[in-house]
Amino acid sequence: MQQISNHMPTAELQALDAAHHMHPFTQNDGLAKKGARIITRANGVTLTDSEGHEILDGMAGLWCVNIGYGRKEMATVAARQMNELPFYNTFFQTSHVPAIALAARIAELAPGDLNHVFFAGSGSEANDTNIRMVRHYWALKGQPERKVIISRKNAYHGSSMGSGSLGGMAGMHAQGGMPIPDIAHIDQPYWYMEGGEMTPEEFGLERARQLEAKILELGAERVAAFIGEPIQGAGGVIVPPATYWPEIQRICDKYNILLIADEVICGFGRTGNWFGSQTMGIKPHIMTIAKGLSSGYAPIGGSVVCDEIAHTIAQDEFNHGYTYSGHPVCAAVALENLRIIEEEGIIDHVRDVAHPYLAERWHALNDHPLVGDTALVGLMGSLALTPDKGKRARFASEAGTAGYITRERCFANNLVMRHVGDRMIISPPLVITPAQIDTLIERATKAFDEAYTQIKAEGLLKAA
Ligand SMILES: *Cc1c(COP(=O)(O)O)cnc(C)c1O
Numbered sequence: 273m274q275q276i277s278n279h280m281p282t283a284e285l286q287a288l289d290a291a292h293h294m295h296p297f298t299q300n301d302g303l304a305k306k307g308a309r310i311i312t313r314a315n316g317v318t319l320t321d322s323e324g325h326e327i328l329d330g331m332a333g334l335w336c337v338n339i340g341y342g343r344k345e346m347a348t349v350a351a352r353q354m355n356e357l358p359f360y361n362t363f364f365q366t367s368h369v370p371a372i373a374l375a376a377r378i379a380e381l382a383p384g385d386l387n388h389v390f391f392a393g394s395g396s397e398a399n400d401t402n403i404r405m406v407r408h409y410w411a412l413k414g415q416p417e418r419k420v421i422i423s424r425k426n427a428y429h430g431s432s433m434g435s436g437s438l439g440g441m442a443g444m445h446a447q448g449g450m451p452i453p454d455i456a457h458i459d460q461p462y463w464y465m466e467g468g469e470m471t472p473e474e475f476g477l478e479r480a481r482q483l484e485a486k487i488l489e490l491g492a493e494r495v496a497a498f499i500g501e502p503i504q505g506a507g508g509v510i511v512p513p514a515t516y517w518p519e520i521q522r523i524c525d526k527y528n529i530l531l532i533a534d535e536v537i538c539g540f541g542r543t544g545n546w547f548g549s550q551t552m553g554i555k556p557h558i559m560t561i562a563k564g565l566s567s568g569y570a571p572i573g574g575s576v577v578c579d580e581i582a583h584t585i586a587q588d589e590f591n592h593g594y595t596y597s598g599h600p601v602c603a604a605v606a607l608e609n610l611r612i613i614e615e616e617g618i619i620d621h622v623r624d625v626a627h628p629y630l631a632e633r634w635h636a637l638n639d640h641p642l643v644g645d646t647a648l649v650g651l652m653g654s655l656a657l658t659p660d661k662g663k664r665a666r667f668a669s670e671a672g673t674a675g676y677i678t679r680e681r682c683f684a685n686n687l688v689m690r691h692v693g694d695r696m697i698i699s700p701p702l703v704i705t706p707a708q709i710d711t712l713i714e715r716a717t718k719a720f721d722e723a724y725t726q727i728k729a730e731g732l733l734k735a736a
Pocket of ligand 1: 397430
């Protein structure tokens with residue numbers, strides 16, 4: 273086996289990558305021709321690639337590196353835990369200190385009586401747990417027919433069979449036999465593109481009331497739970513109108529439907545509170561957590577469960593679990609991450625410094641001829657690209673064409689910003705400073721200028 277290292281020429285690494293590595297959510301033939309960008313190291317908010325470019329990571333990896341890259345304490349804790357107890361399971365009436373300490377700490381941070389944690393290795397696994405847990409809960413309550421979980425179109429809840437079915441991504445459902453039975457989807461609260469002539473407030477109510485209509489259509493006695501991201505992330509950072517969540521809450525309460533808040537992105541400071549449910553005024557029975565739980569330094573997720581469900585589930589053997597549920601190294605790393613967030617006042621930094629500063633500069637991008645709408649909650653933001661600012665217009669070109677051009681210009685200007693269709697999104701590390709925000713905005717502005725020129729030159733500046 274040859275030694276593969278950071279010092280190999282980029283082209284050789286790309287060739288090996290193309291030959292052997294199947295990338296997620298990627299057309300691998302296309303990538304093979306182009307060559308993957310090879311990231312070699314990172315520090316703070318900055319990535320370095322194999323060509324020596326220093327790139328500002330406006331996405332915190334995949335929405336997860338909340339404390340920023342390169343924190344030595346995290347490596348120290350991981351090494352210490354590996355030396356002490358690298359693995360033990362939690363299945364056979366055994367436990368270990370990292371899992372105990374992390375569960376207790378999460379219970380302390382979580383609102384209300386969300387006092388119990390079922391660990392998973394990822395957000396997808398945790399949402400699969402949730403499907404089985406809420407259905408089993410109702411079975412134990414003598415209502416086994418309560419099986420249906422209602423979600424939203426264009427939601428993202430993960431990529432396994434269960435979590436991908438909960439999600440509402442049409443492109444995912446088109447492959448591999450999803451959704452599984454007894455999952456229903458209502459429309460998303462995306463006012464900018466789907467609100468028509470309604471005010472955002474009217475539209476928020478209209479979309480929330482689809483939940484009530486769906487419950488009545490299915491029969492309330494068949495509905496187990498509703499699941500939603502407090503703010504949709506991968507769907508394009510879609511911030512619901514203020515009327516939406518209170519109405520969803522009212523409907524769930526009225527019909528005794530369990531409410532699952534998927535906090536995988538919103539949790540751990542992203543929205544300026546520990547959890548997005550607090551920011552959006554939601555009282556969930558279960559929260560899904562992952563990503564920012566460990567700031568991505570180790571793979572770990574979980575379901576944070578209220579007293580009533582946990583106590584009910586506890587009466588029976590729950591035939592469910594993952595080898596790595598509560599993995600000691602991941603749990604120790606997550607605990608250290610939570611310590612850093614707390615002790616360094618990172619959530620206060622989001623709320624009092626980074627959000628207000630970014631908000632001013634982000635919303636000013638609305639003046640750009642290519643931008644038709646900006647949104648920012650905490651440090652998750654999005655903006656709509658549009659060929660006609662006045663009219664909330666879509667591009668005539670296939671959705672994502674303008675977005676892709678713009679994302680490529682961002683990369684060329686050493687900025688990672690993603691596109692979802694023709695919406696550009698950011699979710700930087702929570703430790704980003706005002707000076708780094710200035711850099712982000714400068715690079716974004718230059719990229720948007722270049723994208724605008726290119727979109728115009730290619731004749732794509734046309735409304736649908
Ligand atoms: C990323 C994500 C997931 C899936 O988490 P994985 O760790 O990738 O399995 C679930 N829900 C939301 C809201 C996410 O953003």
